[in-house]
Amino acid sequence: MDIEKREYAYYPGCSLEGMAKEFDIATKEVFTRLGIKLSELADWSCCGATAAHYKDRLLAYALPARNLNLVGKSGKSEVAISCAACFSRLKTTTMQLEHDSKLKAEVELVLEEKYEGGVKPLHILEILMQSVGTARLQALVTKPLKSLRVVSYYGCLLVRPPEVATFDDLENPTSMDKIMECMGAVAVDWPMKTECCGASLTLSKSDWVLNLVEKLLREAKDAKAQVIAVACPLCQANLDMRQIDLQNQKRIDFKMPVLYFTQLMALAMGAQKEKLSFHRHLVEVQSTLGAYLNQ
């Protein structure tokens, strides 16, 4: 296990600038409390996300490669990433370019510079579990989320494909659950940890996504969860936003807040609720989590 590092390069990614702003805020809050500096990369750009990956193979590697080079230029060899999709794209790129010299040459042609390699993308969950460790996390908890029933939802990209996402079990990931336990919450086992939420089909096939989200929420409800913890902006958006549609179209109201796991962490570590932008969520948070918010 690594000795705890004091500074990482930080790649927030587009979502965290926009609709997942609260994820960014909460993550930074947690890391500040841990005493770890996240230095945001200067001039970072989009990783291409699923869009580039669908449309243009070269672009899907060139975009992350550009950002990886920025990490190198900033003098760091590891980059912390919050967004599951960004993490997946950057990590896939490092692995692919290491082995595929032809692709590497093509990417370099696009970048108009050498792809230097040697950068290790790390998801913040990975950093928290492997470098920081549960003991230290536990030590920082000032307002434990006592008896709050949380189901952790990992979705697809945090554990798949297993060659890329290597820090947790492919079939039964537990890192987020363990963190929730450290925060004093009850990590509820449920069967949907790694099921898909429909992801970007949310726009083109919204009825499919609605079905998937319904199943997820139902299981969460059946597991008597009070809140769903996530680590992916798109998962959050789908699970949160589609509850409104379910209400409108199917008359089902789950009232299930969907929070970024760092939001819950920050809360347990004593951050002010105002700071954590709970108001940005569509499903009302106050009524379920009131007790914890107002601690």
Next chain:
Amino acid sequence: MARIGVFICWCGENISRTVDVVKVAEAMAGVPGVVTSVEYKYMCSDPGQKIMKESIKNDALDGVVVALCSPLMHEKTFRTAAEEAGLNPFLLEVANIREHCSWVHENKEEATKKAIAITRSTVERVRYNLQLKNITVPITARAMVVGGGIAGIQAALDIANGGHEVVLVERTPSIGGHMAGLSETFPTLDCSQCILTPRMVEVARHPKIKLYSYAEVESVSGFVGNFEVKIRKKARSVDTSSCTGCGICQEKCPQKNIASEFEEGLGKRKAIYVPFPQAVPNKPVIDRKHCLYFTKGKCKICEKVCGPKAIRYEQEDEIVEERIGAIVLATGYETLPATFFPEYGGGRYPDVITGLQFERLASASGPTSGELKRPSDGRRPETVVFLSCAGSRDLAKGISYCSKICCMYVAKHAMLYQHKVHGGKAYVFYMDVRASGKNYDEFVRRAIEQDKAIYVRGRVARVYEKEIEGVKKLVVKGADTLLGEQVEIVADMVVLASAVKPSVGAAALAQKVGTPYDQHHFYSEAHPKLRPVESNTAGIFLAGAAQAPKDIPESVADASAAASKVQILFSRKEMERDPYVSMVNSDRCFGCFSCEAVCPYRAISRKEIKNRSGEVLKVVAEVNAGLCQGCGGCIAICRAKACDLAGYTDQQIFSAIRGFNTTSTYEEEVVKK
């Protein structure tokens, strides 16, 4: 000066159509040392062979080249003929001018030139052929069988009944293997123990079988017919000669909550125990990891209650040595544990079990006396889902192969379940049903048609626990690919037909024995079709599931085949082998032992060269001709050229190279004529 005869075959028109054989004969006649060079329509015919044989005698030949078809075809024929004529057979070489020349070239001039070159090169090579003699190796007619499952038992009995002594080594306290733990067997549904235990008893009583149970192979040295084996007899803490097997120790032992290996963890055993009632030998063993005396230093109840005073706490592992002529590896298999499948909740949900565990639940001698109960709460399972191919044929799980036995035992399980829980529902998720074997498909059909097992073609993605009406149920989510639908089944129990893999330690044993294994650690056979029960190492034979997943009939057939191979080997006092073995010139060898490193057969040993007063001057390599298979790897790696390979000596190859690149002007003129 050599006296070489060259005999060129027309092979009817097969060679002569494109090779001017007369010219070849003429060209060879001009080669120094060639005393006769003739061509004939069919050299392999009796009159053709006669020409060669007479020439060997009349011309006092000391080397022969026959230019004809591939040596794979007729080398043996002509060498035998040469021997009959009084010539050492290894002084004859074949020049392949048919498969490698006349059949693949159309231009007659070019083909003739090439035929001349091939024949010339062979002439140059044959000058340096040595008179070789087949190697004879003495044979110790005593076999060792490793593994006391059904394959090992069968092999041991067959060899012993053939009149040869057998040493049977079993790792656990009793022989019997997995078969002893099965409930009923497909496709007849006869009781497994009923057919096995008589065999086990026969082993125990057989005067020619020496059984080492609770023992492991420590090391193997030597070679076919002459192995020296060290066996570690693990400390049993019980003197088996005085123990009567009364069982009082087991009864009185206070340590009772140890998961029983035999019961696949579903039952309990004591710290001193006999694994199962019919065990052979029926003598207990102390599990020192759990024994109170060994862990805490006090108890000794077993010693106190033992009438014949057979408890030996101070016993240590013992190494015994055996001289052996052949080894049968029958180390069997194990299956992937349920914990290997987190997606199915293996290890988390007690009611997700493996096929072998189901066998115990269904077995009349099992922890539930054959009643089907859920391990979690003892309830009768109303719905059971069987998942075949759990891990098998799944590259994501690292297993590409089919475990072969599962389709059949899953059908059997479904049937047994129906017989025990009337009205219960058995679902089987499958990828394909592979039931090729005598009465096998009929058996599966019976499961489906008579016993109403519901077969769903598709795989299961996830199993999770869900409390429904106060009962913990298992939700099985999968796909029905025939209907193209996702299915969800709420079940009481899930049985994983988890993949078969070689026993733990199979690879380590292979390394001790010096025999190859594949990436999954299954032992490799010498030839997948023609030598399925032989390993690549002479004298090492394979039986049962150690080589690949196999069911009982196959394992038994294998075992008998291996036993028969052993007996063929033992049918002679000495064994004859090709003389193509490596040799070391100990004067040139300076002992870097690169050869030792690259030898796949561990045929290189170290020999000390001493002076008259016994001081070691140097250590050099020595080839054990019994082990050497003649690959020649040692020679290519030897910088000092201290090794050489009989039949393929450096000098022969050197001359062949020189012979090829040289076409003398004379030969060229012959072609142009």
Next chain:
Amino acid sequence: MSMNMNMKFEPKIMAFVCQWCTYTGADLAGTSRMQYSPYVKIIKLPCTGRIDVQFIVKAFEEGADGVIVSGCHPGDCHYTSGNYYARRRFEMFHELMSFVGVDMRRIQFAWVSAAEGRKWAELVNEVSKRVEELGPFNVFHALREQANELNP
């Protein structure tokens, strides 16, 4: 090189092959009556592991213009591992040969199984054509001629 100006260049190519796979594969090419270039001549060895780099050097010394080395595919070795050792040896041989300026288009390593008669025929044709295009291995043959000049 005894090549007359108006004679066609007939390359001398020597093939060192293992008896279990490639030799048998070449037999198969024969029984299947595949036609191929006549310039390649085979020397049969038990295993590619037996093939000493000295054989190849000697072949060139004696006037070869090209060399083929072929045996069983990895995993198929009759002796289980001979071709693996050979593969490393040939890789380093390749390194050294090209470093001292031997055009490695003249030396072809291949795996040809007993079932690959077609591959053998193609290999022979390919190497023959390539060596024919490269012409006689004059820089090396020059050494031989200089050596022979010392013995006038």
Next chain:
Amino acid sequence: MNSIHEVREEARKLLEEKRVGMVIGYGKGKGKKNYPIFITDPQKVEELHFESDCFYNLAVYLRKPEVCSHGKLAIVVKGCDARSVRGLFSENQLKSEEVVMLELKCDAKGIGRDKCTTCRVKNPLTPEEKNPIDGEIAKILAMPMEERFRFFAEEFKRCIRCYACRQICPHCFCKTCIVEKSEPQWISSTPSPLGNWSWNFTRAFHLIGRCVECGECARACPVGIRLDILNRYLAKSVEEKYQFIAGMDEKAAPPLTTYKQNDNQDFIR
């Protein structure tokens, strides 16, 4: 050890306590020359000497019968000698319990053709940096094939077969060299262009994965053949391909006596 004084002290002890029969080291010759010396008398350890022109690879003496007859030996080693000694261990030429290595940091400058400039084991006895492509190797690699061939053929042509390269090499320990083998005579022993090519090629091949790049062969060569470039290039290739550096780990198998199932085979059809 940090200084020659410590080495002398250790050597004295070893000899006095009869733990070794001989100490091999450097002595000071006339002028500023240093030669290998062989000390059996503990009184004479003061003759041991070490300075920047002690460039010999002393490990070569460990295979001389008259040296070996002294039983256990102690030897003063620099980086390259130590690599050679370990190489000899790994090839069963010496037993590690029979040799005491007296290690010294080396700042040898080499002589003439700076054999020490490409050295990477001065101190400590681990590689200091990745084997760099040195200028001379780069120069060869920049040549077209035929030019390379001519370059080496011309180099090898000068060879007079004095075999100094072989004799000075600790790793050429065959008692009878391949060139001294007849029946068949794979390599002509006549100093002619053809035999010279094969001889020098074969020696380089035989040193693959074994050469410790001490450069003694090139230093010894009276006609100045650049054997060092060849050997350095091959050492570099071995390191790149098999992550093996000769003489670093006496337990590691020399790369040509082992294999991996997924070894490169791009060059094989």
Next chain:
Amino acid sequence: MKSYNSSIVTKQGLKQLIENILAHKYRLLAPKKSGEQLSFETILRAEEVVLNQLLRTMTTLSPKEVFFPRTEPVLRYTGQEMHDVEPPTPETVLFGIRPCDARGLELLDKVFTWDYNDKFYLKRREATTIVTFACSDQASVDEHCFCLGVGGDPTASSGSDLLLSTNGDDAFLLEVITEKGERLLNSCKEGVELQASDKRAADQLEAIKDRFVRKQDLTEVRHKMPEYFDSDQLVQETYRCLGCGICAMSCPTCHCFDIVDEPKAGTLGEGARVKNWDACSFALFTKHAGGHNPRELQCQRCRQRYFHKLAYYPQKFSEESLCVGCGRCSRSCPVGLDIYQAVTHVLGKGRA
């Protein structure tokens, strides 16, 4: 001995002389830089002869190779037939050897004629005219030179046909020593300005001798040598010898050879029996077919070389040593062995 005239010749004149030699189709051999080495090679253009360099640096290998090549065929065979080989003997001028080398040839003459007249050596000797360059530059002598100790002289003329030495900055003294030398000069002096002189190199170059650091006389050593045959000190002196053949191969007087049959590559049944340089320092040199080696240890092989040079040859042929003190062996020895040092050292210490 008939005394011949000396003349002064300018640098330009010498160059003209070399050009004339080439023009008269002589094969001209002179030290030439190849790589970093100076070796005797065929000269095609006069400017390839760099006078300054050949005066200052000694060739690594001696000129014995001109008469006794490192390899040469002595007979050829085709199948069962054998053919004599006639050595090619073009009229040759060997230019720029040192007086020690020239003396070496005189010593070799005895070896190649005492029981058998080696036609290969003798025919080449006959066809070759030797133009020696006396060690007349300050840099001609280095710390390895010890010809004075073995009966030589940096300005001696024995063995030479013509002797050159420096005479001031831009001129040379050219002495005619033999008739062969005179013939060469006469046939090639067209356009060469020769100014008669009565000087001799030996007279005016006495000062060079002061350059020698090795002056101890070894000529008398031969009588003492047998006492040291089993000397431990000699063993100590040669303990570091590694058994390469540099000393013998660079030596102007070492003359051992090996006979091997060389098949002609690319043919069968054709080949030549060749004579290759050999060296007594090689372990194989005295190894018997049965495996026994009477000179088992390297120091014994070294001793053989020293004794052959300083004791056996003088006993057999003359009072002269077979060593001319050129210093090549110690200059090239990779472990710094040195015959002069070893012998003087051992003798200096007295009997072991």
